[in-house]
Amino acid sequence: MKRAATGEFLLEIGCEEIPARLLDSTRSQLQELLEGELSGRGLLSDEKVQTFATPRRLIATCAALALKEPDRESRVTGPPKSVAFDPQGRPTRAAESFAQKKGVSVVDLKVVETPKGAYIAALTKHLGEPTAKVLAAILPGIITRLNFPRSMYWTSPQGLRFIRPIRWVLALWAGKVIPLELDGLKSGNQTFGHRLLAPKALSVHSFPDFGKKLRRAGVIIDAEERRAGIVNQCDRLLVRQGFGRRAGNELLEQLVNLVEHPAVILGSFDPEHLVLPPEVLVTVMRHHQKYFSVEDRQGSLAPHFLAVIDLDSDPATRDQIRRNHEAVLAARFRDAQFFWASDQRRTLAERLPLLEQTTFVARAGSYRQKVDRLVRLTGWLGENVSADGRRADIAVLARAAELSKSDLTTEMVGEFPELQGVIGGLYARAQGETEAVAAAIVDHYKPGGPEDSLPATLEGSLLAIGDKLDSIAASFAVGLVPSGSRDPYALRRAGAGIVRIIIEGRIRLGLRAAVEAAVSVVQEAGLLGEDEAGLSASVLGFLEERARHLFRESHTFAYDEVNAVFAAGWEDLADARARLEALRQIRTTPGFEPLAAAFKRIRNILEQAGGSDRFLSRQIQADLLEAGAERELYDRFLKLKPRVEGLRQKQRYTEAFREVASLRPQVDKFFDKVLVMAPEEALRENRLALLAHLLREFSVLAEFSEIVVTTKGKES
Numbered sequence: 001m002k003r004a005a006t007g008e009f010l011l012e013i014g015c016e017e018i019p020a021r022l023l024d025s026t027r028s029q030l031q032e033l034l035e036g037e038l039s040g041r042g043l044l045s046d047e048k049v050q051t052f053a054t055p056r057r058l059i060a061t062c063a064a065l066a067l068k069e070p071d072r073e074s075r076v077t078g079p080p081k082s083v084a085f086d087p088q089g090r091p092t093r094a095a096e097s098f099a100q101k102k103g104v105s106v107v108d109l110k111v112v113e114t115p116k117g118a119y120i121a122a123l124t125k126h127l128g129e130p131t132a133k134v135l136a137a138i139l140p141g142i143i144t145r146l147n148f149p150r151s152m153y154w155t156s157p158q159g160l161r162f163i164r165p166i167r168w169v170l171a172l173w174a175g176k177v178i179p180l181e182l183d184g185l186k187s188g189n190q191t192f193g194h195r196l197l198a199p200k201a202l203s204v205h206s207f208p209d210f211g212k213k214l215r216r217a218g219v220i221i222d223a224e225e226r227r228a229g230i231v232n233q234c235d236r237l238l239v240r241q242g243f244g245r246r247a248g249n250e251l252l253e254q255l256v257n258l259v260e261h262p263a264v265i266l267g268s269f270d271p272e273h274l275v276l277p278p279e280v281l282v283t284v285m286r287h288h289q290k291y292f293s294v295e296d297r298q299g300s301l302a303p304h305f306l307a308v309i310d311l312d313s314d315p316a317t318r319d320q321i322r323r324n325h326e327a328v329l330a331a332r333f334r335d336a337q338f339f340w341a342s343d344q345r346r347t348l349a350e351r352l353p354l355l356e357q358t359t360f361v362a363r364a365g366s367y368r369q370k371v372d373r374l375v376r377l378t379g380w381l382g383e384n385v386s387a388d389g390r391r392a393d394i395a396v397l398a399r400a401a402e403l404s405k406s407d408l409t410t411e412m413v414g415e416f417p418e419l420q421g422v423i424g425g426l427y428a429r430a431q432g433e434t435e436a437v438a439a440a441i442v443d444h445y446k447p448g449g450p451e452d453s454l455p456a457t458l459e460g461s462l463l464a465i466g467d468k469l470d471s472i473a474a475s476f477a478v479g480l481v482p483s484g485s486r487d488p489y490a491l492r493r494a495g496a497g498i499v500r501i502i503i504e505g506r507i508r509l510g511l512r513a514a515v516e517a518a519v520s521v522v523q524e525a526g527l528l529g530e531d532e533a534g535l536s537a538s539v540l541g542f543l544e545e546r547a548r549h550l551f552r553e554s555h556t557f558a559y560d561e562v563n564a565v566f567a568a569g570w571e572d573l574a575d576a577r578a579r580l581e582a583l584r585q586i587r588t589t590p591g592f593e594p595l596a597a598a599f600k601r602i603r604n605i606l607e608q609a610g611g612s613d614r615f616l617s618r619q620i621q622a623d624l625l626e627a628g629a630e631r632e633l634y635d636r637f638l639k640l641k642p643r644v645e646g647l648r649q650k651q652r653y654t655e656a657f658r659e660v661a662s663l664r665p666q667v668d669k670f671f672d673k674v675l676v677m678a679p680e681e682a683l684r685e686n687r688l689a690l691l692a693h694l695l696r697e698f699s700v701l702a703e704f705s706e707i708v709v710t711t712k713g714k715e716s
Contacts, residue, residue, distance in 0.1 A: 006045065006064035007131065007174035010207045012191055013143060016164040017055040020257035024223075026146060026163070027053040033142045034060055041134055042070040052221040054260045056195065059221055061207045065173075069128030076102055081111050081118040095120060135178045139171060143182060168192065175205045193217025194261055196311055218261045218312065227256045233264035234292060234306050241266070243302055246293045251286050258290070259310035265322045267291075271303040273333040276340060279422050280412070284332050287418050291329070305329065339411040347431050348406035348424065358408055361471075361489060363478040364527060367405045370470060373521045375401045378466040380517045385462060387507045392458045393436065400440035400463050403428060407441075421445040447497050450554065454501055461501050465509070466518075468494035473518040473539055477528040481538070495546035502573045503550065511571040515539045540571075547573055557584060560708040567703035575651065582653035583702055586661065595664040598671065599704035602691045605676055615685070615692035624686040629673035633666040637694050648700065660698045 011034075018026065031051040038044045047064040078084065084095035091099075091106045099106045102122040112121045148163040160166075160183040171178035171187040180187045190201045191210060197218030204210040211221060220226050230252065234245050255262070273281065278301045285291040285305050292306035307325045355368035364370075378401040382394045407413050407424035416423075425442030429435070436459060443460030444467050446452055455461040472491050475481070482491050502509055519536045522528055528535060547570060551557045557580050565583060570576045586592055606612040625631045640659055647656035676691070678684045698704070 005067050006047075007067060008172070008206060009060075009062045009065045009131075009135065010170065010172040010204075010210060011060045011139065012168075012170035012210070013058045013166060014056060014168040014170070014192060015058075015162065015166045018053075018058075018163055020055070020254050022148060022163065023053045023055065023257040026148070027051045027058060029146050030058055030060055030142070033145060034062075037138050037142060038062070038065065041138075042066065042128070043131055043134065053223065053257070054219060054221060055258060056260065057191075057219075057221070063207070065131055067174075068130045069134060071128050072126045073123060074126065075110075075112070075121050075123050077112065077114065078102075078109070078120045078122065080116075081120055084109070084120040098122065132173045132176070132178060135171070135173055136180050139178065139180050140182055143169075170204070170210075172205070194219050194310075197261060220261060223256050226259065226262050227252065230255060230262045230264060230308055233262070237264060237266040237306065238294065241304070243294045243296060243304060245306060246282065246295050246301075248286055248292050251290065251292065255290060255308045259308060261310055261312055263309050263312045263318075265307050265309060265318055265325070266294075267305050267307055267322050267326045267329070269303050269305065269326060269329055269333060273330075273337070274301065274303060276333070276336055277426050279426065280336050280340070280416070280419065281333070283416055283419050283422075284336055285329070288332060288416070289325075289329055291325075335415065336412065339415060343410040343412055343423075343427065344430065348403040348427055348433075351406040351409045352402070354409040355405055358405075361475055361478070361480060364474040364480075365525070367408060369525060370474070371402060371405050373470050373474070373525055374404065374463075374466055376521050377470055377518055378463055381462045381466055381509075381514065384513065385507060385509045387458050387461070387505055390458055392462050396434065396436045396440065397459045397462055399433070400437045400444070400459060401466065403433070403437070404441050404444050404463060404467065447500055449493065450496070450500075454504055458505075458507075461505050461507060465498050465501055465507075465514075468498050469514060469518045469539075470521070472542065473515070473522045473535065474525075474527055476538055476542075477519075477522050477535055481542075491542075492546065495543050496550060498543065499547045499550050499573060503547075503555075503577050506574045508572065508574055511543055511573065512536075512540060515543070544570060547576075551577070551580060555580075560706055561587070561702075564702040564704060564706035567706055568699055568701060578651055579653050579701060582657050585654055586657040587707070589658075589661065591664045592657075592661045593707065593709040595661055595667065596704045596707035597709040598664070598667045599695065599698075600707075600709070601671070602695050603705040606688065606692055606695065609677075609688050612692040612695060615689040616696060618685065618689040618692075620690050620693060621682075621686050624682060625690075626674070626683075629666070629669040630687070630690075633663075633670045633694075634690060636663060636666045637690070637697075641697050644698065644701075653701065656701055660701065660704075663698075 028051070031049050034049045035044065038049065043066045044062070045064055045066060047062055049060055049062045052059040078098040079094045084092055084098070086092055091109075095109060096106055098120065099109055099122065102124055104122045104124065109120045109122055111118055144160065144162075146162070166182060166185060168190065169180070169182060169185060169187040170189060170191050171180060172189060177187060177189050189205065190203050191214060192201055193199055193214060194217055198216070200217075202213045202217060204213055214221060220229070238244055281301060282293045285293045289305075290308070294302045294304040294306065296302045305325075307322075309321060311321070313321070352368065352371065355371060356366050358367040360367045360370045375398060378397050379394070382392045382397045385392065404421075404424060407420055407427060410423060410427070412423050413420050421442055421444060425438040428438040428441055436457065439457055440455070440460040440463050443455035443457065444463040446455050446460075446464055455464050471489070471494050475489055475491055480489060501507065502511075516532075516536050519528070519532050519539065522535075523532050544566070548562055548566065551562050552559060555577075561580055561583050565576050565579045568579070603612075606615065609615075620634065622634070625634050640663060644656050644659050647653070647659065674687065676684070676687050678687065
C-alpha cells in the first residue's frame, strides 16, 4: 500500500532564559497542545510530535505531517419532508431555499429518517486546507496558550503574554517558512547559537540540519544528552582523584535545565571549613551555589565540589572560572562559620523569648505561642500513642517540643532557611542536649514530600505529627482552609505527612481523639470561639481525604477497597492499613465477591424495609426460625460471631475475612429457599432482624456492600 505524502514540521520559540523549574512542564504543554490540534485536524499519522527544551528555546517537530487536512462530508438536516415536498412530490419553496442556502441542487437533497420523522438533508463536502495554511492559523494560538504561574506581557494591541520575552520564532513546513506573526515579531528560518559560544544567526531548512548546526554552535537540545554529559564529566573528573559524587538528583535535574552546553569543573575549598557540620556545607553548595558535593572512599565529605557551567572554553579560562567559583564558595563558608559562632552565644532555650516576635501564621499568633501549644499537644500524644508496643520518652518529647522552633531565630537559618530543624538539632547537640532530643528536633519537619524520609525515632514521629496537626488546626481555626489549587501554608502536605508517619510507622493513634486534643489546645489558646465540634469535624474530614488519597495512590489499594474499609472505621490508620492488606489478599479467593454481592443485597433489603437500625433493636427469636436454610444461617452466624471477633481483637484480619467468606453457602441457600419479605409480620420482622445483626457483626472489618463485584448476585 502506497504511503500518503507527508512533510516535516519544525517550530522553535527563542526567548530569554526560562526558569529551570518550569522548563519540563512547558515542553510537555507544547507537545500536548500541538498533538491535540494536529490530531483533531487529521494531520498526524504514525509519527508523533517530538519536543525539546533548553533555557533559551522551546522546540517542536514532527517528521511526517499530512500535506493537507482530509476532506470531510457533513449532513445538515432541513425542514420535514412534508414541508419540503407537496403531495405530488414536487419541491416546495422551503426545499429550494434550503438547497440554495447549503449550496446544493434540489435534486441532491436526501430524505432521512429521524426520531421525529422524515426530514430532508443536504450532504456538503468540505475540502481540507493545506497544512501550511492550517499551521499558520493555529501556531500563534498554541504559543499564547502556554500557561505559566506568572507571565511577562507587552503593552501592544495583541497584549502578548509569555514567561519571558520572545526573541525569534523559527517555523518551517516542508522546508518553507510558515508565515506567522507574534506581536510584530515575524517567523523565519533562522535560529541562534549559544549566547556566548556562537551567538550568530543560523539559517536552517530541516530538523536534522537544525540539530546539526545548533550542536556546532554550542547548543545540545536533548535534555537526556545534557544529563548524560553532566554525569559522565563528573565521573571522569572524580575517578582521577578517587572521589565520588554525593547523591543530588534534584540538583542534577535543575542543572540540566539551566545550561545549553554543560561543562563540569572540579573545584576545592580549604579543609578547615570541614569543621562545620556536613549538613551545613552540603546545603551551601547544593542550594545556594548549585554545586555537587564530593565524598571520599569512606563516604566522608571531601574538600571539593563540582560546578556545572554553560561554557566550554580553553584551559586558562576554565582555570579562572574555577578560581572564581572557589572564591565565592569560600566567602559563603566563612559566612556560615561566622553564623555558627555567633549563634552559639545563646542556647536554644534562651532563644524562646525571641520567638514572640516571629509570626507563625497570620491571625494565628507567634511561634512562641505555637511552641506552647505544641508542648501541650505532644504531651497528650506521648501519653496516648504507641508504636509496636513502644511508648515515647515523655521527657525527651517535651524538651524537643520546647526547643523545636528556636533555630528560626538564628542567623544560620535566616541565611539558609532550608536548614530549619537541621540547625536546631545540630545546635542542640553542640549545647549538650541529649542525642534523642537533637534527633527529634531534626526530624520534626519530616516528611517534606512524598519521597522524603520519615522521622527515625518515635519521639521524632510524635513531634512531627503534633507540629503538623497544630498547624492544620490553628490555620482552620482562623479560616485559612485550602481551596482549589490554593494552599499557601502547605496544609495538604502537612496532612499527608501525618498520614504517612502513622501508616508507615505503624503508629497506633486514634485520629479523632488526637484532632479533638489539638482543637482543644487551639481553643484554649484563644484562636477559636465555641465551635470545637465543627472545627474537629473539618480537620478530621481533611485528614480523611489525605488518607484515602495516600492509600489509593501510593499504596495502590482499589477505590472500592478503601471505601469498604473506611466505612467500617478509618481513624486508626495502622489498623485500617492492616484490614486493607487482608481484604486485598482475600478478595481474589473463590466465593468472596459473591458473598460481597450478597451483603449488598442484604443492605438493599434492609434499606427498603426502613433501615437496619430499626431491626437491630429487635432480638432474633430462635423459635420463629424455620428448619432448613434459615436455621442453618442462624446457627452458622452464632458459631462465626465469637470466632471473627477473637481474630479481630488479635488483628488477624486475613483469617477473620476467611471466616466471614465461609458463610457464603449458608447465605446463598438462605436466599434460594427463604422468602425474606414473608406475608406474616412476625416472620418477616424476625428475618430482617437476622440479616441486620449479621450485617452489623461482620461489617466491623469492612463494609462488604461497598465492594464492586464482577459476579452478579440474585435480585431479591
